[in-house]
Amino acid sequence: RNFVLCFVGAEYYAFVHRTFLEYFCAREFIWQFEKEQKISKNELIEDIFGNHWQDETWHEVLRLIAGMIDAKFVGEIISYLMEQEGEEEKFMNLFLAGKCLFEVRSRQGICDVESRLLNELKIVIEYNPDYYEVYEYDWEVQEEGVRQVATFWKDDPDTLPFLKQLARHDNDLVVQLEALRQIATGWKDDPDTLPLLKQLVRSDDIDVQLEAVRQLAIGWKHQPEIFELLKQLAQSYDSYDVRREVIQLLATAWKDNPQTFELLKQWVESDENWEVQTEVVRQIATAWKDNPQTFELLKQWVESDEDSYVRREAVRQIATGWKDEPGIFELLKQWVESDDSDVRREAVRQIATGWKDEPGIFELLKQWVESDEDSYVRREAVRQIATGWKNESGILELLKQSVVSDEHPIVRSEAVRQIATGWKNESGILELLKQSVVSDEHPIVRSEAVRQIATGWKNESGILELLKQSVVSDEHPIVRSEAVRQIATGWKNESGILELLKQSVVSDENSDVRLEAVRQIATGWKNESGILELLKQSVVSDENSDVRLEAVRQIATGWKNEEGIFELFYHIALNDPFQRKYDFQDNPRQTALEAIVKHYPDHPQTLPLLQDRAENDPDEKLREWAKKKLQRLEN
Incomplete structure (x- = not known):
């Protein structure tokens, strides 16, 4: 009846649930190993574990095997797994080893193996990818490392101090957040956990603040002091992300607290950030929908709130949450006629999506496309009519008219997109x-x-020539960059494309176009003669720091083993003329230095260079990075 055992025909029955299949598979291997002795110890290690550790679908079977055999033999399996080269497989060998260790009932006989595995996992946790690796690196590797240490070594007295150290001081945010989560869930009753979370709520890092707030709300919801703490944070935090998160938590975890509704109403008026304000509106509209005050509050915000985002969110919530209430459709039509552009645009969207089948809606949208004085309303009407009434007569002609004659570019570009x-x-x-x-x-x-022509009509005659013309002669960098991107990805194998892109790298007057051309050439023509020299030229002589940095990053990714690259990066780390104007900027000197530390750690000039930059580089952010790197190397 519950399909644990299923009839498969010819008087045969089978266990079809995966859990049973995995168990019986593991049991069969053990039977052949222990009872029938058809499998030797080496065969079990090398053929069963060796051939399948890279396949995650086998991991449960392998774990079950580890739980059925002698602990010392499991130690040999773990040692074998640790010896495998697992970096390309995201250290799956180490993580499987950890899972196998967890299946061992008594680890006393394999303490040395256990200790070595723990050290290997800590190395994975502490790995810190540099700038040019960040986009390719899989952060889940470090998260899994933290999870395994916290779970499989939970009873080790050194584990909690290790996690606390990561949660407080680790330079890697991913590791810090996972350590925080593990402490909050695995050591909830430890007397130091709540004070630690309260401390991290005041961290300088927004993400750490957010995670600490979440864990407090999840694990300590019933403590009155936590509600008071979150109230205080919602009012005093500088970060709007944290305030918004706190508001979500208060509205869900403390919905039944009579103070919460009143507090949220106040914050719509008093918070200075529109994202926080709209989140409050959203929470009130959904969590307190049945409160008689809520609908009137939303109407009031639509008609009189100073913030346009609040007004639009209130329209959206009324249209979706009270759609079936009498008079809502008429109210939205009334708002379409208001003097408020933001309210009108949102009302158009809600009418088109929520009342599509009502008589007269199609005619209303056509009217708004053709004659509304507000460009944002016309754009919204174009989008809605093109997607919701595509098969109606005359729609294409209406959109063509918008492409050709609408006075505003946002309407024309929307019409182009919808037609294409x-x-x-x-x-x-x-x-x-x-x-x-x-x-x-x-x-x-x-x-x-x-963009639309390049993607939708790639094989049509003359398209490439049209795009080439845009690369060479369009007066605006936005268009030239888009044409470069489309040509490089869609016509890579055509004659003359590389030369065209090289020309953009060398001679385009706009840095965004040069940067796009550098990126496309480095990724699409890596093996072509002269590409490295072209990138070197950009590194050394381009006047824009973003272009130089992109060239450094591409060389570090694709040509790190070429002769002379260390010397090039050394020169850049010392001499690139970057001067910081804004905090968000990336420094080519730091990118080059990161590449040196990563790829040439044993070069005799690497450590002296790092020490010199830590003391003497004019960029404070680079000096701080270099000092932290030196501390890691010393430890």
Whole structure:
């Protein structure tokens, strides 16, 4: 009846649930190993574990095997797994070893293996990818390392201090957050855990603050002091992300507290950030929908709140939460006629999506497309009519008219996008888009037309020439960058493309275009002769720091083993002319230094260079990074 055992025909029954299949598979291997002796110890290690540790679907079977055999033999299996090269497999060998260790009932006989595995996992946890690796690195590897140490060594007296150290001081945010989570869930009753979380709530890092707040709300919800703490945080935090998170937690975990509703109403008026304000509106509308005050509050915010985001969110909540209430449709139509552009736009969207089948909606949308004085309302009407009424007569002509004659570029670009995606196979569409590429006066429209033509009409005659013309002669960098991107990805194997991109790298007057060309050449033509020299030229001589940094990053990724690269990076780390104007900027000197530390750690000049930059680089952020790196190396 519960399908644990199923009839499969010919008087045969089978266990089809995966859990049973995994168990019986493991049991069969053990039977062949221990009873029938068809499998030797080496065969079990090398053939069963060796051939399958890289396949995660086998891990449960392998864990079960580890739980059925002698602890010392499991120690040999773990040693074997640790010897495997697992970096390319995201250290799956070590994580499987940890899972196998967890299956051992008594670890006394394999303490040495256990200790070595713990050290290996700590090395994985403490690995810190540098700038140019960040985009490729899988952060879940470090998270899993922290989870395994916290779970499989929970009874080890050194584990909690280790996790506390990570939670307080680790330079790697991913590790810090996972350590915090593990402490809050695994050591909830430890007397130091609550004080630690309260301390981390005041951390300098927003993500740490957020995670500490979440854990407090989850694990200590019933303590009155936590509600008071969150109230205080919602009012005093500088970070709007944290305030917004606190509001979500208060609205869900403390919904029944009579203070919460009143507090949220106050914060709509008093918080200075629109994201926080709209979150409050959203929470009130959903969590207190049945409160008689809520609907009137939302109407009041639509009609009189000073913040446009609050007004739009209130419209959205009324339209979705009170859709079936009498008078809502008429209320939205009334708001479409208001003087408030933001309210009108949102009302149009809600009417088109929520009342699509009502009589007259189609005609209303057409009217808004053709004659509404507000460009944002016209754009919204274009989007809604193109997606919701695509098969109605006259829609394509209406959109064509918007492409050709609407006075605002956001409306024309939206019409271009909708026509290109919804009416691709209609006669004359390509010619209309070509006309936009060549003659529209605004770069937003031209770049959208370039994108749509390149992706939708790639195989049509003359498209490549049109895009080349945009790369060479369009007056705006937005259009040239888009054309470079589309040509490099869609016509990589065509003759002359590389030369065209090289020309953009060397001679385009705009840094965004040069950067895009550098990126496309380095990733698409890595093995072509002369590419490295071109990138070196950009590293040394481009006047824009973002272009130089991108060239450094691409060389570090694709040419790190080439002769002379260390010397190039050494020169950049010392001499790149970058001067910081804004905190968010990335420094080419630091990127080059990171590449040196990562790829040439044993070079005799690496450590002296790092020490010199820690003391003498004019960029404070680079000096701080270098000092932290030195501390890690010393430890």
